[in-house]
Amino acid sequence: MSSNKENRNEETSKSRDETNNKTKKHLKEGKSSFNGLNGLFKNFKNRNIGNFFDKNYKKLMIIPFAFIIFSIIVLIISYATTGEIIHKGITLKGGISITLNKNLDISPEELQSQLETLLPDADVIARIIRSTSSQSYIIEAGIDESEADYFLDLVKQTIGELKEDEYSLETISSSLSENFFRQVLIALLLAFIMMGVVVILYFKKIVPSVAVILSAVFDIIGTIAITNLLGMRISTAGIAGFLMLIGYSVDSDILLTTRLTKNKIGTIFERTKDAFSTGIMMSLTTLIAITIALILSSSDVIIQIMAIVFIGLIIDLMNTWLMNVGILRMHLEKKGDK
Numbered sequence: 386m387s388s389n390k391e392n393r394n395e396e397t398s399k400s401r402d403e404t405n406n407k408t409k410k411h412l413k414e415g416k417s418s419f420n421g422l423n424g425l426f427k428n429f430k431n432r433n434i435g436n437f438f439d440k441n442y443k444k445l446m447i448i449p450f451a452f453i454i455f456s457i458i459v460l461i462i463s464y465a466t467t468g469e470i471i472h473k474g475i476t477l478k479g480g481i482s483i484t485l486n487k488n489l490d491i492s493p494e495e496l497q498s499q500l501e502t503l504l505p506d507a508d509v510i511a512r513i514i515r516s517t518s519s520q521s522y523i524i525e526a527g528i529d530e531s532e533a534d535y536f537l538d539l540v541k542q543t544i545g546e547l548k549e550d551e552y553s554l555e556t557i558s559s560s561l562s563e564n565f566f567r568q569v570l571i572a573l574l575l576a577f578i579m580m581g582v583v584v585i586l587y588f589k590k591i592v593p594s595v596a597v598i599l600s601a602v603f604d605i606i607g608t609i610a611i612t613n614l615l616g617m618r619i620s621t622a623g624i625a626g627f628l629m630l631i632g633y634s635v636d637s638d639i640l641l642t643t644r645l646t647k648n649k650i651g652t653i654f655e656r657t658k659d660a661f662s663t664g665i666m667m668s669l670t671t672l673i674a675i676t677i678a679l680i681l682s683s684s685d686v687i688i689q690i691m692a693i694v695f696i697g698l699i700i701d702l703m704n705t706w707l708m709n710v711g712i713l714r715m716h717l718e719k720k721g722d723k
Contacts, residue, residue: 443711472612479529482524483555484555577601599708634697640663672699
């Protein structure tokens with residue numbers, strides 16, 4: 386009787402051991418399979434995509450140059466149709482702005498359409514600003530400041546009577562706006578010149594310095610073209626956004642140029658990958674922060690600044706990693722660097 390129990394116990398023990406061994410074997414096989422798939426993905430990512438960029442970097446330069454040609458065409462068309470390269474708001478060209486602190490039964494689009502019918506020769510814009518506790522309507526018209534009372538009467542005619550505490554009226558002189566815009570252009574030009582001087586003094590080489598400056602110029606031109614296509618009216622806040630963009634767009638270019646020209650460890654392509662891993666992380670963290678600001682902010686000033694910087698950084702990714710990489714690589718290979 387006891388021998389039978391011992392036999393049964395031995396059989397059970399053997400069965401358990403066999404099951405455990407099989408389980409361990411399957412787990413081991415599964416782990417090695419996962420590692421194999423992971424390694425295969427990494428090899429695919431590193432070899433195929435890397436080899437594609439390594440072999441076709443000259444062809445990829447066509448993309449940013451084609452985009453800048455498209456942007457210039459957009460600006461030419463804009464100038465031919467409106468007489469302006471930048472679609473300026475009333476803070477840059479003068480006009481009248483009325484803020485309504487009142488809830489209306491009409492949408493901003495309908496209000497703008499009705500006012501455009503009454504003022505066919507004026508550039509009229511109506512929009513709504515919402516906050517957690519209230520909302521306001523802002524109506525802008527690119528007309529002479531002497532017509533402020535007439536414009537207010539048209540607004541009242543469209544939406545009904547307004548109490549004195551339900552609206553505020555602001556007039557901006559066209560001559561004052563023109564002088565301010567002229568000064569802003571000088572400030573942008575000086576910013577570019579000073580940035581170029583710093584870059585040239587740091588790198589002490591023409592081609593790398595020109596590549597950095599060219600990328601910044603292309604970023605600004607491309608951003609202006611996109612804002613025109615989106616119908617954005619650039620205000621003084623937008624000018625601040627363009628000034629910020631100069632700094633944001635140059636940092637990744639300087640990073641790339643420094644890694645390629647001053648660091649001689651590894652091949653050109655290996656140094657490019659090293660710069661890309663750092664530069665793309667810098668750009669992505671900035672884009673995420675800007676996206677959060679665009680979602681949460683209700684201020685027109687902040688929204689316009691963030692929108693311009695966001696568009697410019699997207700364009701800068703293309704100009705830096707497709708155009709500048711190609712320019713610097715051809716320059717270094719011509720000098721015998723590999």
